[in-house]
Amino acid sequence: MPRLLSLSRAARLVGTTRGKLQKRVQDGEITSFEGKVNLTELSQLYPQAIIEDTAMLDRVEEIIERSRHKARNRLPLPSDKQSLLARASVLADELALAKLDLSNFAFLIHKLKTKLHTLSANSGPEAKDILQQLSRWLESELPKTSELVSPSHQLLVQDTMLRLMTAQVQLLPSQHEYLVEGTNTLLEAGLSAGFALNYGCSNGNCGKCKARLLSGQVSKTRPHDYSFTEAEKNRNYILMCCNTALTDIVIEADEAGNTNDIPVQDITAKVKKIEPADDTVQILNLKTPRTKRLRFLAGQQATLHLNNALSKTLPIASCPCDDMNIQLHISNSDGDEFSRVVFNQLKQGDEIRIEGPLGDFILDDDATNPLILLAMDTGFAPIKSLAEHALTLAHTEHVYLYWFTSGNHTHYMQNQCRAWADAFDSLQYAGLTIPQGLESDAGKREFSGQLARLGSEQAGLANSHVYLAGNKYFIEEGKKYFKALSLPRVMYQQVD
Ligand code: FES
Secondary structure, three states, rough: OOOOEEEHHHHHHHHOHHHHHHHHHOOOOOOEOEEEHHHHHHHHOOOOOOOHHHHHHHHHHHHHHHHHHHHHHHOOOHHHHHHHHHHHHHHHHHHHHHHHHHHHHHHHHHHHHHHHHHHOOOOOOOHHHHHHHHHHHHHHHHHHHHHHHOOOOOOHHHHHHHHHHHEEEEEOOOOOOEEEEEEHHHHHHHHHHHEEOOOOOOOOOOEEEEEEEEEEOOEEEOOOOOOOHHHHHHOOOOEEEHEEEOOEEEEEOEEEOOOOOOOEEEEEEEEEEEEOOOOOOOEEEEEEOOOOOOOOOOOOEEEEEEOEEEEEEEEEEOOOOOOOOEEEEEEEEOHHHHHHHHHHHHOOOEEEEEEEEEOOOEEEEOOOOOEEEEHHHHHHHHHHHHHHHHHHHOOOOOOOEEEEEEEEOOOOOOOHHHHHHHOOOOEEEEEEEEEEOOOHHHHHHHHHHHHHHHHHHHHOHHOOOOEEEEEEHHHHHHHHHHOOOOOEEOOOEEOO
């Protein structure tokens, strides 16, 4: 039986993104069987993916160390020994079946050779010649099979190690997949993988993260106060925030499909850090309570309330995969009272009420189309959230990130963008400047010239999803340019 791997596991194994691997499936470079790929074909497509075993062992150490660190700070976690034993037991079953298959095939080959010999002995000269040729071919081909499996054998070893350290979760009905490492909870791992799972307290009280276990084994990471009804118990319901996966599992779980699936929340967070990004922008980092985090989709906004007296709606600049840490970029360019207080009075530890999320400037999470992200000045905030989410999901074939600045604004997170471009070969970044701004005709001409130049460099432009965030002039000019192109998805977010 050929060894089939899910796209997520295969991408992880060969060090590429799910989106890129999916593209190679679509282009016919590798065959897909019900969403899975063959390990032998995978090893031929990625011969460079055979890494030294020590790298995998280092990874084991890293995961164990991280689990130990968590264990010191949390309620009792199941030992890693328990996860390893459960996964090793599944692998041992598979190994026993594979050995049985192997000995059956060896016996079959032996019977085939005997049969050919008997038939040849009892045949006329013409048939005898054909049967002897077949016997010789079989004898010459058999030794080659070990050479054929050699590259895929190494990948199979790595896959086995990966399966020992991680378990795969498949979510139904969405069919999304992600891996759970060490003793992370199903909820933590799912959110970190970028999926908009339904949850509330993250602490075993509200029951909002309940899911139905359809196959595989899980283990509790902590006790919980939420009690299931008898019917729920009989139908194998579990809490995702209180369980980890011991083996590969399939669960039925609620995920937000659109912005209406996430309720508006009212949360009091604390200022974790506030620091100037340049002369005009402050980066505000807020921390929510562990049991009351802000659930949102990348690219959405929230209203911040200062002392119940001042409020402002701003795009969230962070990724929903890190829901306790909310980042916002505050500009002082319009000189309003809210910005004045943030720039001059707000300090670490101060409380801020967050109300949200709002808006529909969000990705189509299941699309693999190339993404073109265009920001101007602090329009970078929602674009940063989208970029981080797209990189986390790893569905997208390619992300092109262009950040325009005008006037005295700077590319205040240029290092972050360059670090992404260095770390992910699926992301390309360019920082661009329109010194005179888009209020002037010269600025508008300059901007449309730059858009046309960027458009001519995009091989897959016609198939791209485009997102623009910036001031009203930026949005107006962007609309003029992109309207004529009839692209499948163009989204705008005004950020003043
Ligand atoms: S999120 Fe509340 S019980 Fe899991």
